[in-house]
Amino acid sequence: MTISPKLQLQQLILLQKLDDEIVEHRNQLADIPVQIDSEFKELEDKKKILSIAKEEIDTLQKNRKAIESEVQGENDHMAKAKTKLPAVKTNKEYTAILSEVDAIKKKVEGLEDKELEIMEVLEDKQKGLPAIEKKCKEEDSHFQEYKTKKADELDRVTKEMNPLLAKRETVKSQIDTVIFQRYEKVAKSRGGKAVVSLQENICQGCFQQILPQMVINVKVGESIHQCSSCLCFLYWEEVSETVMPK
Ligand SMILES: [Zn+2]
Structure with missing residues (x-):
């Protein structure tokens, strides 16, 4: 069977169109996993605010505990100093112990102020946490939607490939x-x-x-x-x- 040059030229034009489409499909197939991956990385980045907030809260709680035990230690220290008072013999000794107790009191006050500051910050951070968690959940579900959309796209493009390749074979058979x-x-x-x-x-x-x-x-x-x-x-x-x- 000989095919006229005119018809062959038409088939060549068609072949080019098909090949353009096939390339476009192959590019899409290669791009989709990359797109999902980059969207996932963006999601991870966005979700970092949650782990940062949790870490901050954790650090504040640890700092608070450390101050509390320091206060406890100072109070013990003060009680110990006070027990020495009944046995005191001189004024000088008495004054020395009192000023030691005073110094401890001041230190404890300072520590308690610091603890209050930490507690205020902690409270603020804890109040803000649910909003951050909500935002992260939303980002998660956006990503899931995106992934589903992309999976559908991948499916569609994959399904379109075979007819294109089959059509290409038919066109090819009509070209010398x-x-x-x-x-x-x-x-x-x-x-x-x-x-x-x-x-x-x-x-x-x-x-x-x-x-x-x-x-x-x-x-x-x-x-x-x-x-x-x-x-x-x-x-x-x-x-x-x-x-x-x-
Ligand atoms: Zn040229």
Whole structure:
């Protein structure tokens, strides 16, 4: 069965369209896991505020406990000092113990002030925690929605692939083997583009001028032509004034 050059050219144009679509699908298939991954990393970043807040609360509680035990220690110290009082013999000793007790009292007051400050901050942080937890939960569910959407997209794109590949086989069967091989070779070397339009006398693959005779032949469309500079297959495309060339 011989297929007319005119029909083959139509099939070449179709083949290019299919291959463009196939590439687009493959890119999408490769991109989707990357997109999910980057969204997940963003989620983790957003959720860091929760672990930071929890850590802050934990540190404050530890600091508070440390101050409490320091106060306890100072109070014991003070009680011990006071027990010495009945046995005191001189005024000097008495005064010394009293000033020791005073000093401890002041220290305890200072510690208690510090504890109060910590407790205030702690209270604020604890009050703020539910809002942060809520926000994180929302972010979690947004991510789950995004993931489901992307999984659906992946599914759809995967399902679309087989019909495209099958259609490509059909189109391929209507193109002469030698021409098909040339198409593949050009496509491989030119980033997937092997069939381009000719607008005026300019090849849209390499933007070089085409010789007038070939322009006429391409315009007639009864034979298959390749650009002599980039080797792309050429088809005629009328350029209207309102449409910008691609
Ligand atoms: Zn060209």
